[in-house]
Amino acid sequence: MLTRIKSGEIVDPVNGRLGKGDLWIRDGEIVETPRSGRADRTFDASGCVVMAGAIDIHSHIGGGNVNTARLLLPEEHKAHQARPAATPLSNAGWSTFETGCLYAKMGFTTVVEPAMSPNAALHTHLELADIPIIDKATLAILGNDDFLLSMIRDNASPRMIEDYVAWTVASTRALGVKVINAGAAAAFKENVRTFSLDDVVPSYGVSSRKIVKTLQAAVDRLGIPHPLHVHCNNLGAPGSADTAAATIAAAEGVPLHLAHLQFYGYGTEGKRKFSSAAARLAELVNASPEVTIDIGQVMFGQTVTISSDVMRQFSARGTAHPKKFVIHDGDGNGGGIVPYRYRPDYYGTVQWAAGLELFLLITDPWRVFFTTDHPNGAPFTVYPKLFEFLMNRDARNEVASTLSKSALAHSTLASIDREYTMEEIAIMTRAAPAKLLGLADRGHLGAGAVADVSVYRKGKDIAKMLGRAALVFKNGDLVVKDGEITHYRWGRALRLNPPPDRAIVKRLRDYHEHRYGLSLDRFTFPDSAIQRDEPFREVPCRA
């Protein structure tokens, strides 16, 4: 089928298309204008912006910890039925099915679940497979697992470590690797309560820095397109900007992605010893071309924090609202679920402002990514409002005027005039994520790209415009019209598939049988276990 999206304002930074024109789709692919000029169906996009489908690189949408959060908070879901407008978490949708629909309505077509425990890969993929419409991907967590820590302690060769990383990525069907508070979860099991970059994991004698550097090198040498995705130490702590700065410095010219940098954007100024240090971090990011970051913006309201940083979550359990939490010591990281309400008080204001400062002071939209670390900073359903804050200084200043003045006194936010352009939004939410993840087939509107297309009706109300897409196409199928789902389809999980090394498989087999008393087969699964047609799509590693 040949589809024409006619007379839209095309914003496609990758191919340099900026301006009014037509976009043609043949079946599931974007094509050049056909000679015949005749379409089977035509959609009038006059007065609309036409962009590639958006890509979210860091959103906790499925897996063991996300599901535990659902179990812990049935009342948040129940509230959704009665008063959807007042309960942002409920608006996020608490089921896999709602997640896909709500993302699609905003024009998002690919979302990355960034924290998959390798042992729970099947569970994670089963959940992702039940998220309709969009494509998904996962990052496999390493860095607190005994196998890796033991190899580092025993000075295993880089090649052996790469084989292990490759096996983990392939067997768990991941698109990349994430390390979360490297070494801290292992240390927490030995009753360590704080853990910094140069602290050492008891029993292994391995520092957090060493774990990060080992994994960074392995990911780079394996040609995994997405750089090592790092959740730093000391998340949320006053002075955590020092940790983030040290981690940025540790990149040392090799690509490194720092997740939800806002949660490390804190200094120790003021009488509360808690202040925004975002400007300092933005300067460091600007000066470090090998570093990319996503924000993890905080927005006010009820949410739930879901993290495999079990040590941090344990220390935050006293802040739980409502007063219940789950702490799980897993085989590697485990995790913690702590519901939380961001209030527009001093502390909430510092966090809100720090995120926006990072967005606005990091100059290169190719290296800063649009996230709320859903649902940790806020549920993804706040995205339209967040776009408005970035594109309209009056909108954010109006909110700022209602917040803690003493908190904002330590922030540069009021002095920032920058407003994101639509082209910069297209880079940050489409082109750059595709490049970062190694997804050449999306993030742009060039011929040959997957026909993931979002069409937004232009208007002064940015949140309304970007919150309810006029049209969304996924693989060429029209899935959203006027902000409502029109067609229910199933996406795929994007994955890498580096070939396994036989020696490491044998070693892992022996390890699991000897140490866990279980066959390695208990931790692997065939594609058929998902019970969907073609549940995965393979993405190549760099040559």
Place this chain on the structure above:
Amino acid sequence: MTVAWIGNRETLLERAVRHAAALLHASRCPVFTFDTDIHGTRAAIALAERVGASYDHADGAGLARETALLTDKGGMFVAPGEVRRRADLIAIVGELPEAHREFVAELAETVPDLIAINARQFFLVGGGGRGLTLGNGRKATRLSCGKAGLGGTIAALRAQCAGRQVSTPVSNFSRFQAALATARFPVFLFFGQSADGLALEMLQGLLADINRKSRASALHLPASEGGWGSTLASTWMTGFPLRTSFARGFPEFDPWRFDVARQLAAGEADFHLWISDGVKKPSANSGDTKVVVLAKTSQPVAGAEVTFAIGKAGVDHDAVVYSARTGTLNSVTADAASELPSAASILRSIAEHIPAGAELPC
């Protein structure tokens, strides 16, 4: 091979599917009880959504207590692999269910390798009148509190650990206290069959106390492995665990109202879909309730309007199941593959014969 009966008469599968779908579509308050694998659960919930049914597990009571711990309180938990490799003190909370004896025996026969203390001590908290012999002849030290019951025993244990006076001290407390003082990673094993909600909550209180200064956690060994898998699938599909209903057009969770056994006993339901590939059988048909059964059977089930013979997940067909041993979902290859249909395939067929509603989610 006959796989479908209407009443006592053999029939074609297609005809039985159509008849079951017609009965289901005509019902006003359908309820489902299941004991099946993840894909059977997914298909059952998809069907429940289409017809407005409530659903529960065949082992609903024990699972409901375990679920309530999560929905009402939360807590601290540990993966079974970590227990094997790290736990140097194991406390079994309440009577040890038969299904989990093998894992406890394994723990008794191994020692932790991730901590310096390469030995384990075992305690039994409450646990009725019987002692507990472990796999290799070792015995667990009994911690009991007279007739206090399990909740009272844990409460007394917690109070004594906190240095408080109690009217009836816990037996062998000093031995437990000494073991706890040196333990690096104590783990309490708990089960919904043996402990009520207050006991489980008190256990988490004890863990919270211990974790102020040292480490400890709890291992959840579920009342039913299949049931816990179904709980997880229900939670991701609807946002809610089992005992959820679509009667009002959207998922509602109410562990009392949608306790399917209660609904049936109270005469609220007019249709009961029973799905079990195990040994469990539906309770006797009550009143006018129409019953459709999916079971591993070679003959029609007495009282059922329609009976479908299904294969056992992981035996007759490949499956995804929850494993208490790994603490997550595992893929299982059929070890005696047969032509018996899976619960999921029958349920999907029934759903396809329900007059059009929303698109099926699986």
